[in-house]
Amino acid sequence: MTTAAAGGDLVEQALGLSRADGCIVIVSESSSANLRWANNTLTTNGMMRDRSITVISVVGECVGVRSVTGVDDLEELVRASEQAARDATPAEDAGPLVEGPADERFSSAAQEAAPEVFATVARELGSSFAAARADQLNLFGYASRDVTTTWLGSSTGLRRRHVQPTGYVEVTGKSAGGSTWVGQHTRDWSDIDVPTLDREVRRRLAWGGRTVELPPGRYETLLPPATVADLMIYAYWTAAGRDAAEGRTVYSRPGGGTRVGEHLAPAGVRLHSDPHDAALSTTPFVVAAASSAMTSVFDNGLPLPATDWMRDGALTALIQTRASARTTDSPVTPYVHNLSLDGGGRATTDEMVAATGRGLLLTSLWYIREVDPETLLLTGLTRDGVYLVEDGEVVGAVNNFRWNESPIDLLGRLAEIGRSAPCLPREWSDYFTWTRMPTLRVPDFNMSSPSQAS
Amino acid sequence: MSTPIAPDFLALPLRACADAALQAATEAGASHADVRIERLRGQDLALRNARLERRNDAVTVGLAVRVIHDGTWGFASSPDVTVEEAARLARQAVDVARTSRPLNAEPVELADERVYPDATYVSAYELDPFEIDAPEKVALLSDWSSRLLAADEVDHVEASLEQVLENKFYADTAGTSTTQQRIRLQPRLTATRVDPSGGFETMRTNAPPAARGWEYLTGGMWDWESELAQLPALLLEKAKASSVEAGRYDLVIDPTNLWLTIHESVGHATELDRALGYEAAYAGTSFATLDQLGSLRYGSEAMHVTGDRTTPNGLASIGYDDEGVQTQSWDIVRDGVLVGYQLDRRMARQNAAALGTDRSNGCAFADSPAHVPVQRMANVSLQPADRGPSTDDLIGRVERGIYIVGDKSWSIDMQRYNFQFTGQRFYEIRSGRIVGQLRDVAYQATTTDFWRSLEAVGGPQTYLLGGALNCGKAQPGQSAPVSHGCPSSLFRGVNVLNTAREAGR
Numbered sequence: 039m040t041t042a043a044a045g046g047d048l049v050e051q052a053l054g055l056s057r058a059d060g061c062i063v064i065v066s067e068s069s070s071a072n073l074r075w076a077n078n079t080l081t082t083n084g085m086m087r088d089r090s091i092t093v094i095s096v097v098g099e100c101v102g103v104r105s106v107t108g109v110d111d112l113e114e115l116v117r118a119s120e121q122a123a124r125d126a127t128p129a130e131d132a133g134p135l136v137e138g139p140a141d142e143r144f145s146s147a148a149q150e151a152a153p154e155v156f157a158t159v160a161r162e163l164g165s166s167f168a169a170a171r172a173d174q175l176n177l178f179g180y181a182s183r184d185v186t187t188t189w190l191g192s193s194t195g196l197r198r199r200h201v202q203p204t205g206y207v208e209v210t211g212k213s214a215g216g217s218t219w220v221g222q223h224t225r226d227w228s229d230i231d232v233p234t235l236d237r238e239v240r241r242r243l244a245w246g247g248r249t250v251e252l253p254p255g256r257y258e259t260l261l262p263p264a265t266v267a268d269l270m271i272y273a274y275w276t277a278a279g280r281d282a283a284e285g286r287t288v289y290s291r292p293g294g295g296t297r298v299g300e301h302l303a304p305a306g307v308r309l310h311s312d313p314h315d316a317a318l319s320t321t322p323f324v325v326a327a328a329s330s331a332m333t334s335v336f337d338n339g340l341p342l343p344a345t346d347w348m349r350d351g352a353l354t355a356l357i358q359t360r361a362s363a364r365t366t367d368s369p370v371t372p373y374v375h376n377l378s379l380d381g382g383g384r385a386t387t388d389e390m391v392a393a394t395g396r397g398l399l400l401t402s403l404w405y406i407r408e409v410d411p412e413t414l415l416l417t418g419l420t421r422d423g424v425y426l427v428e429d430g431e432v433v434g435a436v437n438n439f440r441w442n443e444s445p446i447d448l449l450g451r452l453a454e455i456g457r458s459a460p461c462l463p464r465e466w467s468d469y470f471t472w473t474r475m476p477t478l479r480v481p482d483f484n485m486s487s488p489s490q491a492s
Numbered sequence: 493m494s495t496p497i498a499p500d501f502l503a504l505p506l507r508a509c510a511d512a513a514l515q516a517a518t519e520a521g522a523s524h525a526d527v528r529i530e531r532l533r534g535q536d537l538a539l540r541n542a543r544l545e546r547r548n549d550a551v552t553v554g555l556a557v558r559v560i561h562d563g564t565w566g567f568a569s570s571p572d573v574t575v576e577e578a579a580r581l582a583r584q585a586v587d588v589a590r591t592s593r594p595l596n597a598e599p600v601e602l603a604d605e606r607v608y609p610d611a612t613y614v615s616a617y618e619l620d621p622f623e624i625d626a627p628e629k630v631a632l633l634s635d636w637s638s639r640l641l642a643a644d645e646v647d648h649v650e651a652s653l654e655q656v657l658e659n660k661f662y663a664d665t666a667g668t669s670t671t672q673q674r675i676r677l678q679p680r681l682t683a684t685r686v687d688p689s690g691g692f693e694t695m696r697t698n699a700p701p702a703a704r705g706w707e708y709l710t711g712g713m714w715d716w717e718s719e720l721a722q723l724p725a726l727l728l729e730k731a732k733a734s735s736v737e738a739g740r741y742d743l744v745i746d747p748t749n750l751w752l753t754i755h756e757s758v759g760h761a762t763e764l765d766r767a768l769g770y771e772a773a774y775a776g777t778s779f780a781t782l783d784q785l786g787s788l789r790y791g792s793e794a795m796h797v798t799g800d801r802t803t804p805n806g807l808a809s810i811g812y813d814d815e816g817v818q819t820q821s822w823d824i825v826r827d828g829v830l831v832g833y834q835l836d837r838r839m840a841r842q843n844a845a846a847l848g849t850d851r852s853n854g855c856a857f858a859d860s861p862a863h864v865p866v867q868r869m870a871n872v873s874l875q876p877a878d879r880g881p882s883t884d885d886l887i888g889r890v891e892r893g894i895y896i897v898g899d900k901s902w903s904i905d906m907q908r909y910n911f912q913f914t915g916q917r918f919y920e921i922r923s924g925r926i927v928g929q930l931r932d933v934a935y936q937a938t939t940t941d942f943w944r945s946l947e948a949v950g951g952p953q954t955y956l957l958g959g960a961l962n963c964g965k966a967q968p969g970q971s972a973p974v975s976h977g978c979p980s981s982l983f984r985g986v987n988v989l990n991t992a993r994e995a996g997r
Contacts, residue, residue, distance in 0.1 A: 070968075071588075072967070072968060073592060073595065074967055075595055076768075076769050076770045076771075076772055076773070077768075077769050078597060079595065079596055079597035079598050080564065080565065080592050080595040080596040080597075081770050082565060082567065082864050082866065082966075083565060083566065083567055083588050083589075083591075083592045083864075084567035084568065084569065084588065084863075084864050085567070085568045085569075085584055085585075085587075085588050086568070086569045086570075086862050086863075086968075087569065087571060087572075088554075088571060088862055089571045090550075102547070103546075103547065103548050103549065104549050104550075105548065105549070105550040105551070106550070106551045106552075106553075107551065107552050107553050107554060107571040108553055108571050108572060108573075118549070122547060122549060122626065125625070125626055125627050126544055126547060126630075127543065127544045127630070129544070129545075130540070130543055130545065156591060157591050160591055160592055160594050160595055161594055163594075163595050164594030164595050167595065167597065171597075176769070176772075178769065178772040178773035179773045180773060180774065180967040182967070182968065208773060209773070210772055210773040212772065217772075219773075284647075284648060284686065285647075285686035285692055286648065286684055286686055286692045286694075290690075290692075292689060292690025292691070293688070293689060293690060294688075327548065328536070328546045328548050329545055329546050330538070330545065330546065331540075404776075404905070404906055405903040405904060405905065405906070406903070407901050407902060407903045408901060409901045409912075409914060409934060409991050409994070409995075410932075410991050410992070410995060411692075411694075412691055412692060413992075413995040413997065415991060415994060415995040417901065417903045417912050417934075417994075418903055419903070419905045419906065419910070421905075421906055438905065438910075440903070440905070440910050440912060440936065442912075442989075442991070442994035442995070444995055447995065447996060468967070468968065468969045484994065484996070486912075486936070486989070486994060487910060487936055487987075488910070489905040489907075489909055489910035490779070490905075490907065490909040490910065490938065491776075491779075491905040491906050491907035491908075491909050491910065492907065
């Protein structure tokens with residue numbers, strides 16, 4: 039099976055073959071490279087190409103979707119998608135297909151991830167491993183670069199193309215002084231400097247020179263940007279407007295309706311997404327191969343505006359497809375693939391540490407799962423560095439904890455909000471890479487039980 | 493084994509691509525090369541309140557080449573299954589190995605394995621779900637959803653059916669070549685009750701995913717009729733149940749819940765790559781380190797855990813792994829002591845002295861043609877006791893406790909010590925009898941404390957093969973299907989939390 043045609047041409051050919059009432063074709067091509075290491079040596083690597091061709095046919099109010107990674111017979115694919123639509127019952131989210139512009143660069147080819155970037159990183163990591171061995175320090179980590187080109191066209195004349203580079207690197211360091219982690223996302227690798235990451239790993243491992251055992255309980259806790267990102271992503275993923283209107287999420291108002299308008303966070307707090315955010319830019323239009331409470335295939339190609347989910351501490355919007363916006367009488371606010379939290383704070387994490395009498399400084403969170411959807415109670419672990427801060431200084435490393443907390447509840451209990459900065463989420467980075475978060479000070483974070491993990 | 497392998501998979505240029513890749517890799521200086529050509533056919537059905545929300549049909553085809561060059565791995569993959577692309581990938585994989593060479597401190601060697609030329613395997617099933625018309629499947633799910641929705645106790649119903657037909661072709665420079673086919677599916681329904689004055693509660697069917705065909709939904713292997721008939725009343729009872737008092741309880745854990753605890757606290761903890769630190773930056777490591785093999789008191793004497801990739805209808809079962817190793821069955825915990833790990837060929841060779849064996853037990857798996865094989869989980873199962881007690885007998889031994897049914901929330905730390913699980917239903921046990929449901933229950937423990945508190949396992953009549961389709965590991969992330977069998981089991985004095993109180997309510 040091969041596909042010689044460029045993505046844009048494939049979209050045109052498939053649309054030309056369509057006999058359905060409406061048709062949407064999505065082609066994506068990606069090239070990626072990755073390196074993985076443990077105990078100061080390589081474990082796996084790879085150069086990968088990937089492709090998907092999705093044909094969405096609409097017949098009346100019914101929809102059929104077929105996806106493949108390669109085609110010998112494009113007509114067969116289009117007909118199968120049409121047959122699936124004829125076999126289907128009417129879709130609840132049915133609506134007119136999006137009309138829109140034809141991008142000038144629609145017929146341009148896919149962009150490739152340049153592999154030579156990795157040769158530099160491999161050399162720098164090699165030096166880093168040698169130095170780590172000499173200092174009885176173990177390094178573990180992963181570096182990934184992916185460039186995905188997406189073409190989306192429909193029978194309305196809409197033609198969109200988007201190139202999305204996504205890269206990140208993360209390093210875990212382990213020594214007699216415990217374990218720590220640093221991570222960074224990147225668009226083109228020009229801003230990744232292995233020696234800088236190495237220095238930060240070593241600075242944090244030095245904090246572990248003294249270890250302190252602490253019991254479970256509620257602690258004043260500084261949550262750095264990577265941890266806030268993992269918590270807020272969960273809050274975002276559960277923010278489907280339809281689910282809230284049906285009374286079954288933390289965003290539902292008892293007795294009916296949603297909590298939109300309610301103050302969930304201190305004044306000045308803004309939670310928002312913007313595909314055109316220069317540091318976090320993501321696909322600026324809806325790409326949906328399947329419908330769910332969060333997204334609708336009928337919205338394919340819809341431009342994604344900057345959206346405030348919370349403004350000045352109040353919940354202002356939930357994720358709404360055009361269909362759920364109709365049924366809940368809300369503005370159309372589709373899912374956008376980045377997330378920022380800002381509270382107007384200016385303090386860096388180090389400055390917040392300096393202003394702490396006694397508290398915990400976390401590094402990252404792990405294995406975050408929902409315990410109770412009604413309160414959005416989440417459970418998880420602290421990972422790779424819990425540090426005790428006394429009189430403005432880190433004085434030692436503390437055991438890990440299992441915690442139970444709701445991000446929505448936390449927003450209502452904040453003592454301080456630091457300066458927002460682009461950050462890599464630890465747990466969700468492979469699904470959700472682009473976030474900007476502040477460090478948060480919580481007066482009473484619920485550390486439920488100790489974990490022996492180190 | 494009479495079911496033939498899908499002809500449209502066999503029609504791909506499997507041999508020609510393998511020959512081209514292996515030859516190109518050898519010519520480029522590789523000391524070992526293997527080729528995988530895979531096709532994954534998937535269909536995903538989802539209904540919301542008995543109406544079709546999503547039907548997605550997707551086919552993933554691709555080719556991957558893995559080499560060892562100058563003692564270093566190299567890997568490359570592509571969706572294009574052609575002779576030219578196969579040779580290009582082989583050369584690219586060697587280039588990747590060369591680029592990675594400065595990072596590599598430990599030359600890669602593989603444990604020996606017999607050569608299996610032209611071997612085949614087809615998983616057992618009666619009805620290929622892809623031969624059943626989608627409208628028939630949607631109609632059944634819609635009927636089941638409607639039955640739940642018809643109950644006053646239920647406000648919303650989600651139904652889904654995930655189906656996969658997996659074909660793998662593998663060939664390596666030693667001369668092994670395997671062609672395999674597996675089917676798996678997961679049907680599930682979730683009912684939600686919304687309290688008009690605020691709050692809601694959900695309950696899901698407990699039917700596990702299985703390596704079975706469409707007969708799983710219609711052939712009497714799972715009692716769908718009574719599970720669906722009982723669900724609304726059980727949901728209402730749960731919504732109105734009293735909130736648990738936090739504290740220590742004896743737990744009788746049903747296999748519908750215990751499979752996941754085994755997965756997290758034994759399955760992952762006995763993956764040798766985790767014990768060696770390969771996953772330290774992502775999925776995590778293990779407290780069960782290699783130096784404790786043969787001595788770690790994992791649990792009580794009642795604990796006998798096996799690993800296998802051969803159990804009929806097991807989601808990890810297959811004939812040969814993704815390194816050409818014939819699959820096997822072995823002990824992991826015997827009489828409560830750690831005695832085995834899950835291996836691949838590199839780790840088996842590298843740690844032969846400590847393991848006492850120089851053969852892989854066949855746990856290499858890649859979830860797609862795009863991804864490199866890594867050590868993934870076998871079916872890791874807790875064995876029942878011969879002529880052991882029934883679930884009622886186990887409940888009868890408990891003065892004050894909870895009987896837990898169905899899995900829900902799960903989380904465990906990166907070294908597999910501290911875990912917390914919830915469930916679908918929690919029945920209060922008083923004086924050896926169930927007196928009604930409780931709510932807001934989570935149990936939290938440290939792995940070895942928990943398994944050492946295992947007093948008794950039930951008999952074979954309580955045994956069920958549970959499992960998951962979506963076990964995550966590795967970077968880039970891979971998702972693997974795996975089954976876990978277990979009997980109902982009795983644990984003494986386990987810490988139970990009240991989740992409403994944990995939320996500060």
